[in-house]
Amino acid sequence: MKKRGVGMGCMWYGVGNTGLPNPAGAHVDILDDGTVLVLTGCADIGQGSDTALAQIAAEEIGVRYEDVRVVSADTGVTPDAGATSASRQTYISGNAVRSAARAAKQLILETAAEMLGVSQEEIIAGDRLLKVRAASGKSQAFTDCQSECRVGLGLDSGSDTREVSIAEVIAKCRMKGKLTLGHGWYNPDTTGLDAETGQGRPYATYAFATQVAEVEVDEDTGEVTVLRVVAAHDVGRAINPRNVEGQIEGGCAIGMGYALMEEIKLQEGNVLNCNFATYLLPTSLDVPEIYPLIVEDPEKTGPFGAKGVGEPALIPTAAAIANAVYDAVGVRITDLPITPDKILAKLKEKQNKGA
Amino acid sequence: MDKIKIQFVLNGETRQVEVEPDLLLIDLLRERLGLTGTKVGCGEGDCGACTVLLNGKNVNSCLLLAARVNGCEVVTVEGLGSYDKLHPLQEAFIAEGAVQCGFCTPGMLLSAKSLLDVNARPTREEIARHIAGNLCRCTGYTKIINAIEKVACADRHCACSREAEEGR
Amino acid sequence: MSEFKVVGQSVPKADALDKVIGRAKFAADISFPGMLYAKALRSPVAHGILQHIDYSAAAALPGVAAVLTGKDVPGANNFGIIIKDEPVIVKNGEKIRKIGDTLALVAAENEAIAEQALALIKVDIEELTPVLCPIAAMQPDAPKIYDKGNVLAVRKIVKGDTEAGFRDSAVVVQQQYKTQMVEHAYIEPEAGIALFDGDVVTMWVSTQNPHYDAKEVARNLNIGLNKVRVIQAATGGGFGGKLDVSVQVHLAMLAVVTRRPVRMVYSRTESIKNSVKRHPYTITMKTGADANGRLTAFECTIIGDTGAYASYGPGTLTRSAVHATGPYEIPNVKITAYTVYTNNPQAGAMRGFGVPQVAFAHEAQMDMLAEKVGISPLEIRLLNALRPGSLTATGQYLEQSVGIVSTLEAAAAKVREIKLERRGGRL
Numbered sequence: 001m002k003k004r005g006v007g008m009g010c011m012w013y014g015v016g017n018t019g020l021p022n023p024a025g026a027h028v029d030i031l032d033d034g035t036v037l038v039l040t041g042c043a044d045i046g047q048g049s050d051t052a053l054a055q056i057a058a059e060e061i062g063v064r065y066e067d068v069r070v071v072s073a074d075t076g077v078t079p080d081a082g083a084t085s086a087s088r089q090t091y092i093s094g095n096a097v098r099s100a101a102r103a104a105k106q107l108i109l110e111t112a113a114e115m116l117g118v119s120q121e122e123i124i125a126g127d128r129l130l131k132v133r134a135a136s137g138k139s140q141a142f143t144d145c146q147s148e149c150r151v152g153l154g155l156d157s158g159s160d161t162r163e164v165s166i167a168e169v170i171a172k173c174r175m176k177g178k179l180t181l182g183h184g185w186y187n188p189d190t191t192g193l194d195a196e197t198g199q200g201r202p203y204a205t206y207a208f209a210t211q212v213a214e215v216e217v218d219e220d221t222g223e224v225t226v227l228r229v230v231a232a233h234d235v236g237r238a239i240n241p242r243n244v245e246g247q248i249e250g251g252c253a254i255g256m257g258y259a260l261m262e263e264i265k266l267q268e269g270n271v272l273n274c275n276f277a278t279y280l281l282p283t284s285l286d287v288p289e290i291y292p293l294i295v296e297d298p299e300k301t302g303p304f305g306a307k308g309v310g311e312p313a314l315i316p317t318a319a320a321i322a323n324a325v326y327d328a329v330g331v332r333i334t335d336l337p338i339t340p341d342k343i344l345a346k347l348k349e350k351q352n353k354g355a
Numbered sequence: 356m357d358k359i360k361i362q363f364v365l366n367g368e369t370r371q372v373e374v375e376p377d378l379l380l381i382d383l384l385r386e387r388l389g390l391t392g393t394k395v396g397c398g399e400g401d402c403g404a405c406t407v408l409l410n411g412k413n414v415n416s417c418l419l420l421a422a423r424v425n426g427c428e429v430v431t432v433e434g435l436g437s438y439d440k441l442h443p444l445q446e447a448f449i450a451e452g453a454v455q456c457g458f459c460t461p462g463m464l465l466s467a468k469s470l471l472d473v474n475a476r477p478t479r480e481e482i483a484r485h486i487a488g489n490l491c492r493c494t495g496y497t498k499i500i501n502a503i504e505k506v507a508c509a510d511r512h513c514a515c516s517r518e519a520e521e522g523r
Numbered sequence: 524m525s526e527f528k529v530v531g532q533s534v535p536k537a538d539a540l541d542k543v544i545g546r547a548k549f550a551a552d553i554s555f556p557g558m559l560y561a562k563a564l565r566s567p568v569a570h571g572i573l574q575h576i577d578y579s580a581a582a583a584l585p586g587v588a589a590v591l592t593g594k595d596v597p598g599a600n601n602f603g604i605i606i607k608d609e610p611v612i613v614k615n616g617e618k619i620r621k622i623g624d625t626l627a628l629v630a631a632e633n634e635a636i637a638e639q640a641l642a643l644i645k646v647d648i649e650e651l652t653p654v655l656c657p658i659a660a661m662q663p664d665a666p667k668i669y670d671k672g673n674v675l676a677v678r679k680i681v682k683g684d685t686e687a688g689f690r691d692s693a694v695v696v697q698q699q700y701k702t703q704m705v706e707h708a709y710i711e712p713e714a715g716i717a718l719f720d721g722d723v724v725t726m727w728v729s730t731q732n733p734h735y736d737a738k739e740v741a742r743n744l745n746i747g748l749n750k751v752r753v754i755q756a757a758t759g760g761g762f763g764g765k766l767d768v769s770v771q772v773h774l775a776m777l778a779v780v781t782r783r784p785v786r787m788v789y790s791r792t793e794s795i796k797n798s799v800k801r802h803p804y805t806i807t808m809k810t811g812a813d814a815n816g817r818l819t820a821f822e823c824t825i826i827g828d829t830g831a832y833a834s835y836g837p838g839t840l841t842r843s844a845v846h847a848t849g850p851y852e853i854p855n856v857k858i859t860a861y862t863v864y865t866n867n868p869q870a871g872a873m874r875g876f877g878v879p880q881v882a883f884a885h886e887a888q889m890d891m892l893a894e895k896v897g898i899s900p901l902e903i904r905l906l907n908a909l910r911p912g913s914l915t916a917t918g919q920y921l922e923q924s925v926g927i928v929s930t931l932e933a934a935a936a937k938v939r940e941i942k943l944e945r946r947g948g949r950l
Contacts, residue, residue: 005945007890007900008900010850010886010889011846011878011882012850012927013878014842014845014846018838043730043731043733045765046457046458046493046760046761048537051537051538059530062528065529065534073730073754074753075751075754076752083604084761084766085731085763085872193917197679197681197682198844199917202917206924207926208909208925209927232930236926238531239530240531240532240534241531243533245452246455246498249494249497251495258705258801262706263704263705264800266704268655269655270796271622271795273795274791275397276490277401283487285484290497293934293937295926297925297926313874315878319883319886320886326890327945334887335700335701336702336883394549396712396791397791398790398791401791432543433545437544445544450535454539455760456758457543458759493760
């Protein structure tokens, strides 16, 4: 008989290396036409760090996503950003890129403030424009300086005086012989762990998640089918929600394989199942319906509040599936993977005890 | 070993090449003809990364002798679309977030095309079944299936739209 | 309306266009005129001493450009992200610690010749008893894989007084858990291509860690770090398995010796046999709670089989220890995690880094406790979840961005919406 069950799994995950320095660096160059080049050592292995870092740079500088090109992971060109591991790149390299972008933007703001005749604090950047904050009053000095600047750029002095384009500001910077380069780095605030007690601050921030799995267990064959997985992840801030969903969905699939299918078989240290015909991965037919839920509890020290999601995505899946199997058929499998033979053995044991 | 002269249509162009009898199609494509869009993931027909279309059908090019394509039509990812003119599946893969590492993507695209060419309105289950021979370790397949479904839906000039159907 | 313009937008991935067109260059897609193909001869023995290697026939084979053995490594001849314990090529008279240890490298005009050359190399290995179980490896009389012993690292975490905590508990559950070794299974196998141009080694490689790779190349070639340029090619997945060195140092050595471009691409079998794995764990957990289900005490012992080389092993076990409580506040905690060498394939970083193993265990404990106390899985988790102001097992004060309760609530709401029903009562 087939029986359904539902189980829950939770996790936390410290972002970055445990109790160790793990800095990342970045360079940002705002080019003559207002487009942006970001140099980072961060290796994008498909998870989307180039994209997230471009978004972070674009947001900070006030240009569009398509204005930013990220050149990554070339030791001859890019600064060290540490490993793409520990779910650390959005948080740590994200902060490094943001810091570099801020340094470059600072140079623009100085010039823009002159052009707009306001203080730097009164300027907001976005969509390739630098605008005077709505609340600030217009001074005489502003009006005079503004028209002077616009005339200097060969523009009509009478047009909108409350904004300038980033390209205009860059042109002004270049006229003054000023390049708009920034560099930055970030190292999370951690301490080492005490050798005897392990006490300390191993990570600057943690990601959290809850997943709930629904399974169907065939009591006759021991086969487990995962039907649905709800996966709620606190990522701080989703820089790119679709890519966060992609991480969650992919993580759930690997977690499902870990729970039910995958195991390296060894004999005297030799891997016996060393191809995909014998080491089985989840296929499109095995993966359940996944409901990714993005929870945003912004992290003060994260770039725009972001933490990380790469690894958290798969951590609670096996736990939730194991608890769901228990809910379905009342046996707890304590060694992974949860294969049909283990379920049948436990069911038999339970039946014998009952009899 | 005597070489065999073969002629086939590759991405719409007639090609004549001389091949060793034991040369695999994947090696002809990648090493001789420089079409490296087709990937080698396992070399044993288990992963589908090397999928190409042979007379419209999705096949593992790592299991086929090159000589076998004599007189046939072969399509690789390079023949599916270009920067200037993307195939709707390529557009949908980008838009739906179906690409992560991208190594399975060319094979996945061609498997999807071979399905839509014979079944313009597949269900999600039919899509999942059809791409079951193409392994992806990154995405969990959800967004890949979404992308294929999106093209299927657009392709049938939907007055239908899925929502309308569900509401029926 | 979002306070941001670009952050929070699901913009298309920067690399997606090149990837759907088939133009993205993965390492195996790159070639240069006059390129050589590299292969490695690997140990068939898990534990032994390399007594002698004779490669004269291989070197004499037409089409072979170079054969390198341990004596040809110009620099340190060791690598490893935490501990430099893995040889680039095992030297005569030195230890073999796993099946797959590199004994020789060949570069040839094509892959078939390189394979033929490997078959012509004769090795003489004195076999030693392999140590295959981490618990056996910890025994004082176990054969030593390293002179310093088989226990590589011990991580302890102690907070409060667990004896007192268990004394005050209304319910206690104790269970042993085991988790298996698994493979990353990125669809792209390890690959790279290297050039020696002037006095700079340049390589394109499938990697998660280019700056680390460059450091290992420089150390082992005994050249300046500024003379090594590692460029990450498009990388077909990693999941932690491409953090370690695979082809990098081998390619660099062959490129320098032959002064020709050299490419090395693993077969799937080579990849699975020689790459790092997820650590198999044996976990013992004891968790106590009061009559309401509030956690009182927690003890945990973890033994991780890190295989023949350290890779990320000590880091993985440390992370497991730190996370073993799960996202819950527990006043009394005692955790010990052992990283143990064996002659199995080395375990290292894999997505989750030691936490999926402990999560499998701590979440079973939570459900068992809830059942004993008579509350639901959701209730026991909400009751104990970390919150702003909580102290973790390592004594870290959590100030903000502690979203576990929010994820519990979001998941529970979705569960109600899509009508997932627990057989054993409410969620």
